[in-house]
Amino acid sequence: MTTVLAPVAHLGRMTLAMLASLGRVALFAMLTISHLFRPPFYLKEFAQALMTIGYFSLPVVGMTALFTGGALALQIYAGGARFNAESVVPSIVAIGMTRELGPVLGGLMVAARVASSIAAEIGTMKVTEQIDALVTLSTHPMKYLTVPRVLAATLAVPVLVGVGDIIGIMGGYLVGITRLDFNSATFLRNTIEFLEAWDVGSGLVKGAVFGFVVALMGCYYGMNSERGAQGVGRATKSAVVAASVMILATNYILTELFFTS
Amino acid sequence: MITMKDIHKAFGQNRVLRGVNLVVPKGKSMVIIGGSGTGKSILLKCILGLVNPDSGVITVAGEDVTHTDRDVLLSRFGMLFQGGALFDSLPVWHNVAFRLLRGKAALPRAEARAVAIEKLRRVGLKPDVADLFPAELSGGMQKRVGLARAIAAEPEIIFFDEPTTGLDPIMSGVINDLIREIVVEMGATAMTITHDMTSVRAIADEVAMLHDGIIQWTGPIGDMDASPDPYLQQFIHGRAKGPIEAVR
Structure with missing residues (x-):
């Protein structure tokens, strides 16, 4: 039994x-x-986190958006050709990038880059007693390490998503006019006409939530890292996995909230 | 100054501290000795509030540490960690001046830097070390920076966690001398954890031996060699045979 x-x-x-x-x-x-x-608020640590999480993530988010926008244009053109709807390429690229692919792929790229580095950094600080040292120096580790990173990611990721949206649409546009024989003016007009403010706004809100999730997971697993190189490695892996899964789960919940009513 | 009454601490089934009673008089240097894994570092962390004891009372200057404002309590302490625990992302001077730059009594940056450089000089480091990062320093230099950080705010109580571990005998001697000089000069109460008997003899006014979760022996350094306690004798002479099991 x-x-x-x-x-x-x-x-x-x-x-x-x-x-x-x-x-x-x-x-x-x-x-x-x-x-x-x-209080206290650690503005210098916040500014540093803003640079590390936001500015230095720009190349990877931009490249991801550029290629995704291009591939999306090719896919929609090929799919749309089956029922003579090739003209929807600009509007679907714009809506797809701003509502879904921009925030989700941007969030996942930031998760890979930022959650891992936060978890590894804080995990190493924990195993080398730097966090204990912070406490003995009357500095709350949560305030000094977690709050600046979480706040910076929550503010920086929407900006990254916004930039990624523009670059992604640009990728679709470049493929559209060079490979799919779209007229440049028509492509841009269709993009602008069909795109609504909430398409962009919802993506930015998602970006803020994903930024919060990414930094939170990095800090949580870093703070709870076990001893040794293996412990830090495990914390880093767990942070990336948890952040990625939570991004996809919260994306579904937010999409339900924003678009099904 | 510091009293511990019947301190117990367990991690799961592992009962590390089983009723520790110890008094560290004001202005004295207490060295705690004992084998690896006997809970010496846990004891220090209990006093600092980094680890909560399961039971027992710890007082500092008569105040129960669990009922005292944490920041006020910690402002009385300085600590040198075993591995230095310097913040990698900050230059040396900023590590030393870390506490001075924060809190209600924070100093202006230039003034804090000047104090940091003075403390670095006190531990035998030149001013040009101030702008280096911890990763650029040798182990001995990192220990000295850690020591400078521990004394930067002129605390009443200083803890030293294995201050000479990993250092060569000459550097160990330098660190031991520095600790002794600084403790005497500042009139601070000191608590040191070490396995190094040379350090014990150089630093201690009082010695306490922790074994099996309790204080096995405590007394003035002058009484240590003459003590008949078999645990203490085995430990201080590094004998493989005796009441302490070599394989733990």
Whole structure:
């Protein structure tokens, strides 16, 4: 009987562990939000995080958006040709980039680049006792390490998404006029005419949520890193995986909220 | 100055501290010795509030540390960590002046830098080290920077966690002398954890041996060699045979 029930017991343990982990992340998130509004504020650390997370992520987000926009134009043209709807390419590229691909791919690229580096940095600080040193120097690690990064990512990722949207549409435009024989003026007119403010706005809101998630996961796994190189490696991997999954999950929830009513 | 009454701490099934009682008098240098994994660092972390004891009372200058404002309590302490624990992303002077640049009594940047350079000089480092980053320093230099950081705000109590681990004998001697000089000069209360018996003899006024989660022996450094305690004798002479199991 015990052997028969062993897989069920294992599943139960895994579910409980997952729920406990979700609870810890939720508590960590609430603690971070509460510290956002309580001094002291570390403006220099915030500015540094803004540069690292925002400015230095621009090339990778831009390249991703450029190629995605180009590939999207080719795919929509090929698909649309089946029912003589090639003319929808500009509007679908614009809507697809601003609502979905810009924020999601931008968020995932930032997750790969930023969640990993935050988790590795804070994890290393933990195992080398730098976090304990911060405490003994009367500095709250949450305020000094987590809050500036989470705030910077929440503000920087929407900007990255906005820039990525423009570059992605530009990628579609370049492919459209060079490979698909679109007229430049027609392509631009169709893009502008069909695009609504909320298409862009919803993507920017998603970007803010994804930025929050990415930095939060990096900080959470870094702060909870186990000892040694293996512990830091595991924290880094977990941060990227958790951030990526949470981006996709919150993207679905936000899309339901924004577009199904 | 610091009193610990019946301190217990367990991690799962592992009962690290099983009723530690210890008094560190004001202005004295207490050295805690004991084998690896006996909970010496945990004891220091309990005093600092980095680890919460399961039971027992710790007081600093008569105040229970669990009921004292954390920032006020920590402002009385300086700590030298085993690996230095210097902040990689900050230059040396900023590491040393870290506390001076924060809080209600924060100094202007130029003034804090001047204090940092003075403290670096005190531990035998030249001013040009101030603008280097910790990764550019040798192990001995990092320890000295850690020491400068520990004394920068002139604390009443200084903790040293294995200050000579990983250093050659000459550098260990330099660090031991510095610790002794600084503690005497500042009139600070000091608590040091070490395995290094040369350090014990150089730094200690009082010695306490932690074994099996309790203070096995404590007394003035002058009484240590004459003590009949078999645990203490085995440890200070580094004997493989005795009441302390060599394989733990």
